Amino acid sequence: MRFHRFKRGTGFQPVFSSWAGSPCHRIDESYNFVMKLILNVDALTPPLTGIGHYTLQLARGLRGHPAISELRYFAGWRWVSDPEAASAATRPVAMARRWIPFKPAAALAYGWLQQNLFRWQTRPLRDLLVHAPNYILPPWVGPSVATLHDLSHLHYPQHHPRERIRYLERYLPLTLERASRLIAVSEFVRQEIHQHLGVPLARIVTVHNGMDAAFHPRTALATAPVIARYGLEPGGYLLSVATLEPRKNLARLAQAHSRLPPSLRHTKPLVLIGTPGWLTEELEQHLAPLERIGQVRRLGYVPQADLPLLYAGAFAFAYPSLYEGFGLPVLEAMASGVPVLTSDRSSLPEVAGGAARLVNPEDVEAMTAGLERLLTDDDERSLAIKRGLRQAHRFSWERCIEETVAVYQQALAN
Incomplete structure (x- = not known):
């Protein structure tokens, strides 16, 4: 699977209006933009994988960030008020994925349903930025960011379930077209996205993951x-x-x-x-x-x-x-x-x-x-x-959050 014909999605600079529903209201004049954000937290399915931990750290770090005036979380098919409790929204999906027959077709059907439910539930909203930390962007006409963690499905398709390959083949090209910016978790992945998917390097930003302070030497x-x-x-x-x-x-x-x-x-x-x-x-x-x-x-x-x-x-x-x-x-x-x-x-x-x-x-x-x-x-x-x-010690989630917010600013400035 190679996506060399890349079309850039239309971006815009939003004018923010008042929007209730978020606990985050602090504003810092040092930021170029104060933004409203929808963070997709589908990856918070127990037990958490690496992408799940990445998503959780983003959710925690962005909550209360001075550049974020409004923050809302979407998981599965609905809004969630607290990312720490998002597993309640994603657990039924995880169970269904484990037991449902005809998994490739079911994964595509679920993807279609999820995309349309997101579109329906966000139809009255305007002037927001959407971040998908787990590859696939939901349908959104405004500024958006997606994080790509690797391209292993291209290099090692035999090491993935068939339903995952089918899902990425269907929805990743749409993400590449829609995204205002892509985040790569390493410079290696940034170069891979450019070389194998044909995305211009200027539209991909490397933001390394962080390190939890709980990991340190002990006696x-x-x-x-x-x-x-x-x-x-x-x-x-x-x-x-x-x-x-x-x-x-x-x-x-x-x-x-x-x-x-x-x-x-x-x-x-x-x-x-x-x-x-x-x-x-x-x-x-x-x-x-x-x-x-x-x-x-x-x-x-x-x-x-x-x-x-x-x-x-x-x-x-x-x-x-x-x-x-x-x-x-x-x-x-x-x-x-x-x-x-x-x-x-x-x-x-x-x-x-x-x-x-x-x-x-x-x-x-x-x-x-x-x-x-x-x-x-x-x-x-x-x-x-x-x-x-x-x-x-060169890696921290605080740095990761700040660099991610900088990518949001680039997406808004498109």
């Missing part, structure tokens, strides 16, 4: 009470955090770990945190026998409050994904004071910033050698931890 004494509930000890495991789906390359990670010397496999088992995804048959074949002998542990979904302690308690972190638009877990591990091994491709070198050991994610032997070095070389570990902390 063994601080982590022990929480990680003990999972049968773990501080410094006693190699961690990976990812949805269990093919693109995350966990099958090769398990293979690489299984080739480590027996002492390392025993003292540093591979611990996987993440919800079951899709197309996991091959991964299951690799993990099941290793689980039976205790070399792999799957924790599934863990509460958000426990996650920073599980990071900080790890001896090392591995994230050998085949393709990432950003790769937030790499930063979360670095911020937690844990040395990282990750892939030498896509956005991951950009995000790691020279602070991680990079390997070819398709070379199991290279991955094994990298893991062994990370687990045994004290000098490399110490240097990686210091560099990782410096790199992680």
Whole structure:
């Protein structure tokens, strides 16, 4: 799927009129525009994925921002007053997606219904800007912004459910036509959007994701009470955090770990945190026998409050994904004071910033050698931890919010 014939949508500079219904009224003269915003919060479906956390951070940071005079949230098919409670609006859709038959057709039908419900419920509104943090813009004739997190559906369609591919094929070209500006979560993704979708670079802005302050180094004494509930000890495991789906390359990670010397496999088992995804048959074949002998542990979904302690308690972190638009877990591990091994491709070198050991994610032997070095070389570990902390501190959600607001201003100035 390639979209090279790109038509720019018509933008306008709005004149704001009074509009009730939002708690945000503070105005700061330092901003070029004071704007009214509709934020689509469909991605706030539990358990939250990376895009869900991104959306939640936007919703929190934009609420009360001095450049936002009015803020409203739309989820599923209706308005929601509080993004923290948006899951109530999206949960029925998530359940339907899991159980409904004929999923590709159902996804397209739901997309059509959702777009038309948005159009119907916003028909009396004017002079607003719409931001879709999860790829697809709803129908809107005014200024709009969409965030694209990666183009993995183009490069690895075999690693996605068919209904997702069909949905993006149908609605992403419309987003490219409508959007006043596109946000890319890394410079890598910005260049991908330009090269593969034909969008001019001037219409795409790189805004990196941020880092939650909850991720920071902790002592063994601080982590022990929480990680003990999972049968773990501080410094006693190699961690990976990812949805269990093919693109995350966990099958090769398990293979690489299984080739480590027996002492390392025993003292540093591979611990996987993440919800079951899709197309996991091959991964299951690799993990099941290793689980039976205790070399792999799957924790599934863990509460958000426990996650920073599980990071900080790890001896090392591995994230050998085949393709990432950003790769937030790499930063979360670095911020937690844990040395990282990750892939030498896509956005991951950009995000790691020279602070991680990079390997070819398709070379199991290279991955094994990298893991062994990370687990045994004290000098490399110490240097990686210091560099990782410096790199992680370059990213914050506050900066992400400010840069996102600047993109809104560009969209309004079109």
